[in-house]
Amino acid sequence: MNAVTTHRSAEEIGRTEVGPRPLPELGEQRAAADLSSVDTVLDNGLRVIAVRRSSVPVVELRLRIPFADPADTSVGSAHAARAEVLANTVLTGTATRTRVDIDTELALVGGELDAVVDPERLALSGNALVSGFDTLLDVLRDVLTGATHPADEVERERARLVERIRLARSQPNVIAREALQRHLYGDHPYAKEMPEADEVEVVTRDEVVALHAAAVLPRGSVLVVVGDVEPADAVRAVDGALGSWTGEGEAVALRPLPAVEGGDVAFVHRAGAVQSQIRLAGRGLDRTDPRYSALQIANLIFGGFFSSRLVENIREDKGYTYSARSHPEFTPGGAALMIDADTASEVTAAALLETRYELGRLSLVSPTEAEVDTARRYAIGSLLTATSSQGGLASFLVNLAGLGLGIEWFTGHPERLAGVTVEQVAEVALEFFAPSAFTGVVVGDADVLAPRLRALGGVALS
């Protein structure tokens, strides 16, 4: 390359007269400021968690309404389709506001509001300049208690949803996710994250309105407010705005899932794919389990951050992948451990072999003190950075609340992590990271993958 006419060699660049220098020690860590907060339940049954964080004049809001299919199986159930249309029309009109009114009023206070649904919950998330907090709450009240799901909006959103489902199902990660969920949970409603296009096409406005009346309920729901507001004032404002949101019964929580059991990996053919999706899953622990912190550290060591064994092996040593990771997924009544990697077709089987090797090694050979310490410090530090913004903290707290936990779990977690021993990590690793504890799917081109996967074994090729 002719960037300059003369330059040093790579070897010359890589050394100086002084030579290698010592890594500076860490300084004294200042504790995070105490967050003043209120965690209470309003008369209508809505749990409200309000936290003051005043770094910017903004308020963040996260509402979680349990929104599960009351049926035991997704087969023949229209719930997912109706819920999807509901989420896409809940912000499109009320008795007093049109879709454009809602957008305009929010925009003028620097605000936005968004609704998404999954098999577990309907989530309304938003924010605004703190001066517009009342407007944000009033719009929220209006859509919760008075959304009309206008017929023309239902019609348009239904048509658009069909197209968007098509778009989503063309993405390799979505194809892999759907295959994995079906493989793990079969017809359990948890596995149905996206309805079928033909189910959406037949959803009527009346069905959506009926679902809204029956299922958009304050009891069982939680609202998290984080921002430049006094928590008690925030709760008063929420009560004033949402006190009129009432309804019979309690929002529907998803029934517990069957635990993930190890077994063969299912193969999913995708013709012409130049890359494969490896998606493995095993059983995990929920955040309230006394062994959770040890499992969190074991997961980090395995594949939970960049300095993990999996990333160092299949990315930094062998170059099989750009992205590999493992992470917990909290599910109703439990948790799963997920392992994801996308690899070139030619090296997919080898990457799966190395992944199993790392699983076996972690479960059978105790990790070192240094590995545990690195993971522990990362867990504590990344909790601090991830929650150092209002939005990050609000999202973290609403997820905790969905598991029935509050801010004290968050503030107490660094201490729990500090107490984890190497022996405890080794113990949970043996049980939860055994290769035999995992199953999953591989999506890729069978022509390229089948001979090697067959040789490797443990993959069900049809």
Add this chain to the structure above:
Amino acid sequence: MALPELHRFTLPNGLRVVLAPDSSAPVVGVSVHYDVGFRSEPEGRTGFAHLFEHLMFQGSESLEKLAHFRHVQSSGGTFNGSTHPDYTDYYQVLPSAALERALFLEADRMRAPKITEENLRNQIDVVKEEIRLNVLNRPYGGFPWILLPPVLFTTFPNAHNGYGDFVDLENATVDDCAAFFDAYYAPGNAVLTVAGDLDVERTKSLVDKHFGDVPARPVPARPSFAEDAPKGERRAEHTDKLAPMPALALGYRIPDPVTEVEGYLAYLVLAGVLTDGDGSRLQQRLVHGDAIVVDVGAGCGLFGPLEARDPDTFSVTAIHPPDVPVERVIAAVDEELLKLAEHGPTERELAKVTARWVSTMHREHDRLTSRTLGLGSAELLFGRAELLYELPEKLAAVTADAVAAAAKALRADARAVLIVKPADGGTE
């Protein structure tokens, strides 16, 4: 909005430094922006700037391969890097007790990165996987940031693929890396930014301690990448065998953000008026009114606004069902632009865009990663980190007439039209 204090100084070796203290949380962000991006790659070496970014994580004189990751993460921190048309950035966000360690890590690789054949070959494989993941194996991969520039631009620096072709990547040599490092990674070609929980005087002395003895090297003269705007409409078609539906991107040239920032910001407001929120012009018309697209977006810069020097791009993108002719979508966009050119946006539309921007900027500043990187790129590209804090006020000052003029300048006879076709034409 109150302007947070900024401290700025330059070390004798030329390294520019920006400090932005804020003690609201005990975390600190450290970034280094180098003034080289993929527009500086020579022909035959597409993707080199990005490949080199990967190599900067692979060890240095004091740190073995993998040590950088381990030291950042065992300090409780997160890290990454990214390559843009005009710069390459590296960052760490950590508990503030790790500030000195973060400065040490950045200084060590600025002074003496260890570039080896083994690491180069390994990272070529990793980058190829990154390209397969984000482009080759994904519907609409590289749309529009890789696909639109070759239609809008004609010169190699502006038009080529910044991710790179596999052949070019495989041909990269260790000596190419040495030449690239010596030319572009000089301290005088970089900006160091430290934001968050820091003491200014102590940080100054730590910066001096760790970066002060990185030897000065000549800084290359930055060439102009200017080229003429299209003289007519330029069209191109791209077949995407994975895409389920057709898509299109319209690309236009916009004013130089360095010399005409007010003119540039009129386009940022225009983008908001066109596609931000359900009440915006193109959402109303294309999504909710005519219902001829599934999604539509508009914006300045293919990596976001104020992320590149001249020449920069304004783009409108849409994905539409196969039974909607692409000309119908383009005609509707043109009609809405014409209306805005003739009558301008309403005061209310301007107020909406301004208020949302104020709020968005506050929220971005609240995330330490985006604040650190935003300050660093503004200092590097425009010489003014404070531009980040002035944006809400400057956007609020954009007039309806300026937005009308911006809409008028998005002419059909000086734009690029990229049409993405599914391999099977799109099936219902």
